[in-house]
Amino acid sequence: MLKTGSKFLFALAGFGFFAAVVYAAGTSHHTLGMDAIVGPLTFGYKGYVGEHSGYTILMSLSAAALFLGIFLSALRDADPEAEAQVLGLETVPDAVVPNSVNYWPVVAGFSVASIVVGLAIGSTMFVIGLVGLTVTTVEWAVRAWSDRATGDVEVNRAIRNRLMYPVEIPGLAILGVGGFVLAISRILLALPKLGSYLVFGLVPVAIMAVGALIVLKPKLSQSVIAGLLLAGGLAILAGGIVAATAGEQKPKEEHKTESGSQGDSGLRPLGAPSAAVVEVGHR
Amino acid sequence: MAVIDTPPETVHAASESATVIPRAQPTGLAGVLGSGDHKVLGRLFIITSLLFGLAVVALGQGFAVEGLAPKTLDVFSADTVFQFFTFFRVATVFLLALPLVIGVAFVVVPLQVGAPALAFPRAAAASFWGWLLGSGLLIASYAMNGGPGGGSTKGVNLWIAALALVVGAIVLAAVSLATTVFALRTPGLTLDRAPLFAWSVLVASIMWLVTLPVLFGLLVLMYVDHRHGGTSFGANAGLYSRLLWVFRNPQIYTVAIPVLGFAADVLATTARTRIAPRFAAQGAIGAFGIVGFGSFFVAATPDSGAYDAAIVMVIGLAAVLPVLAIGGLAGDLFRRGSFRLTAGALYAVSSVLILLLGVAAGALGSLPRLDTAGTVFDLGVTNGVVLASIIASLGAVHWWATKIGRQPANESIGRLAPLVLLLGSAAVVIPDLISGLAGDGAETRLDWTGGIQGLNVIVVVGAALVGLGLLAAMVSLLPILKAGTDVEADPWEGQTLEWLAPSPPPLANFVAPLPVVMSAEPLLDLREEK
Structure with a gap:
């Protein structure tokens, strides 16, 4: 016997199918005739189907609702008595109450x-x-x-x-x-340069403070x-x-001086190795 | 022994060696963050959606004011007005109306079906946190100049992904709600005996489950497309037109399905009689859910012609009938019963009237000859349906105040709020419908306001009244936050199981095992037997 829940799902399936046919026929931009009706009924195998996405969604709705309706019908709307019968018990066990904290x-x-x-x-x-x-x-x-x-x-x-x-x-x-x-x-x-100095200094202090806090009050x-x-x-x-x-702070390009020998950091760039480099390891 | 069973030696070892110290139930922030109790989660949904709601109403008022004189009053700059407009429409549905309904349903539905908890309580908790964080990211995406029409690629990507998270969280909540009604009903409570609010939540949950994944899939496609140049769905502004179906009828009706269940339950209780015939009420709610299936417009844009299909007209006209049926059944209750004037009843009547206005306008707008596509007519229909849902949800919080909160809400302010909301909603919706019929549209104006300027004065008054009504409703609900003593379990002479639970309900809801239910109104049976 069909019960309330499965009736609703079968009605939804019927609506999906009917709407799919009407929608596919109505959006096909062809003269309304047998082809426009046969197309949606045969999933486009014969005749015309109009707007495909909507038609597919409506047909999918129909199929899904039909499947769920049959499933629910077999389980008698998941009534507690039916569930107990399926489980082989006299009554269904109570739902578990979430009585502990879970993050x-x-x-x-x-x-x-x-x-x-x-x-x-x-x-x-x-x-x-x-x-x-x-x-x-x-x-x-x-x-x-x-x-x-x-x-x-x-x-x-x-x-x-x-x-x-x-x-x-x-x-x-x-x-x-x-x-x-x-x-x-x-x-x-x-961070910019000054900010990074500050962070570099403050982070160890913060670690120290947290450590001290844990020692003083071990149970928060x-x-x-x-x-x-x-x-x-x-x-x-x-x-x-x-x-x-x-965005990420990009390192600034070094300004080349006229001589091209010194960058902003004041360090002299390494020159190309001269011919007088002493080679070791080859005798 | 099944593979998931615990080996006896493990149990023994753990019992013997571990120092087992019973822990007290955590309170404060830990109790909130770690809770899987449906009442805590429901309250969180209600409070946060109402806070978002205040911002949404303020934004709506801004648009109403700008509509008075769009050329001189520059409430929103030309660069950002489209983003504010899309935020307004998205937030109205996904940050206010839907989560508010879900919050009420989270608290009330398990109580109504006699369950000690929601099905999948931890998934329900994850749905709240996912929704909250997704909503926060949605707002952040607009702050990054994202959203439809936004100038930042990363911001637009974040908007799409955040909206997908919000939608996914709502689907998870719908799974939990639908399973609760299906699988956790107390013995004897067959589905045809289930309270009408629980039935309407079941229908709404199923409709969200079969439509919102389509939206989720569309957002995934949009994200992939946008990451690779955005050629298939148009530029950033084009994203909005692809999502319009979510905010239009018939899809928008799915937000308002619980309005009918709430009204039927509350009016039957205040009239102290049974709703009859019951199958007609259940059928009307189910039919309203079915005609709310609108995700087949996923590929439709306003100018695609899909909205002119015959099925749209059929659905538009058919949607009026279930609302009229519930209205008729309510009228019959007034005739047969001894009616009491309660805030809950006023909320119920107001929400049904505004819903009727919305769906009747939707039916009118579905007639292709009137050519209302792209005008503020659509906005009027959406606002009507969404406002009906919000009024019903506020009414539900008021009605079930002793189950949701700790004390009854303030009844005198509670009676005023729905009347102010009814007037305000009508003043917001009707001018937009008239302007839309005259061909005036948000999409046709650069400032995205729309509406005939003279009529927009009424919209401003309406928006102010809606804001006042919302504030009045929130003020009337303030007492429920305070702890009370000896709070009545059943202040309204209720008919269904939730009124058997103490107020406020304990962790497992009911203090004693429930007797086998023999009818749809077990508490009314008990009173009649006495």
């Missing part, structure tokens, strides 16, 4: 946003986003598995940590240090950590956009 959706959001910025601006952001998305996929999958490992939330967390800490801690260290060094090098390249609240991560994510995206707008 991976936010990380996934930032990763995809980073990919978007990278697609528009440059490959670095794209790679950052891709790495983020890969890590998210792995972590999310492990988390989904461990959340269902036992009925105890704390035991599940312990199982997850036992599996992932040996990978996460070294991985984070490598990513953290490498990413930090890379980021600072990019900043130094983008989750909100502070979340806030720092959020600010970091936003800084990466904003940095990407600003870098694209401002």
Whole structure:
């Protein structure tokens, strides 16, 4: 027996088919006759089909809705009683309530946003986003598995940590240090000379300050950590956009003096090796 | 043992050796960022879309003011006006109307179907963060001189990619919502017994699922084309005309499908009677969804002639019937029931009236002889439908305030807001329809304002009223942010399951297992038995 959900999908399928035929016939710019009707009905094998994109989309809608309608009809609108029957249970199990904190959706959001910025601006952001998305996929999958490992939330967390800490801690260290060094090098390249002196001086001070903070207050609240991560994510995206707008600082060309012997740096360029160069190693 | 099962020794080892210290549920920023609770995610969608909404309304007011005297009042410079115009149209749908509906649905739908959570709660969370960041990047792309008509190649690329992210996030939210209604209903709640708002959200989600991927695909093609010289879709300005189908009827109707479900649920409850015949209401909502399928215009530009096809006229005329049917069923409720004047009912009536105005205008505009393509008539239809959706969503937040927030909303200001919004919306929409019929169009003017100047005075007043109405609605909702004591679970004598949940609902929504549902109005049954 057809139920409410499948009826809706069959109606959608019927609409798609009818609309496809009318649309294809109406946009074919030929005299309305058998060819204009047979064309849409035979997917263009015989006769004419007008505007192809719209026709294809409408026919695809019809096929997709028909498939879903049949599927839903077989499952009796996914009624709980039908689901339980399919699962071989008396009642369907309750849906799992997400009762623990999980930051991976936010990380996934930032990763995809980073990919978007990278697609528009440059490959670095794209790679950052891709790495983020890969890590998210792995972590999310492990988390989904461990959340269902036992009925105890704390035991599940312990199982997850036992599996992932040996990978996460070294991985984070490598990513953290490498990413930090890379980021600072990019900043130094983008800044003018005075700015780079300042950054070069301030960064070690900042590292020192963060180290001192960790020693003084080893257990930060989750909100502070979340806030720092959020600010970091936003800084990466904003940095990407600003870098694209401002561009990388290009090294200035050296002004040649009249004699051509000295550049701006005051260093004498190396001359061509003279004939009196002593060669070693050949006897 | 299946490969995904945990080996017993691992469980044992973890239980034995690890120091298992139960953690308290995090609050504050950690609780927000890491939450998969549908109520938290819904609130986030609602608050952020309303904040974007204030900016969108202000922008709309700017265009209305410029329309008063386009030659002298230069609100937007000639270089940027087209970008502001496209931002206004994109943001109205993707940063305000759709996320606002999704936010309400995220909170209300699981409660209505008796589920303890949304289906795929983490994917739902990812959809919010993806949408928020995509919206931010969309705005940033305009700031970089991007968007349709923009001068920066990188900015235009970012606009296309960011819009694709926003669309992808909305599709993810639609998957979560549709699966919740299909698969997480409580025993006995067959789909024909599902509350009409949940049913309308299901229909809307399916329509978003079958149409928005087409937009996503189009954006991918645009991106590839633009990266390689932009020859297939025209120059930067040409991108907008390829996306117009999203903002025109019939596709724009998909944004307003939940309006009908909201109105039917709220009016039946305020009239203290059952909507009958129920299958007619469900059928009307389903039919309105079906005629909202408009992505087959993906290749159509305003001058392509595709909009003159017979099917457009059929759809345009057919779309009026479901709205009229819901209007008729509502009239029957007023006749049979004992009606109460509540803010929710006023919101419901206002939204249905504005939607009727929008779809009736859409039907008129589908007649090829009137030749309204490219005029502000289209803008009027879109504004009408989108404003109906926004009014209904604001009404839904007001109606389900104790489930979405912590306390009931302010009822007296809440009754004023829909009336101001109704007047404002009518004043915004009707002059544009008249100007459009006279052949005046945004696309025909350099300043992208459109409209007959004399009538534009009414548009300015209307835009101001819409802004005031939005502010009034937001002020009426402020109490819901404050913690309350002994908040009533069912302040409206509700008929459906969400009113069984405490206010505000706990993490798993219901404190006791729900009994098997035997009708579409289980709470009304309980009251009648007493």
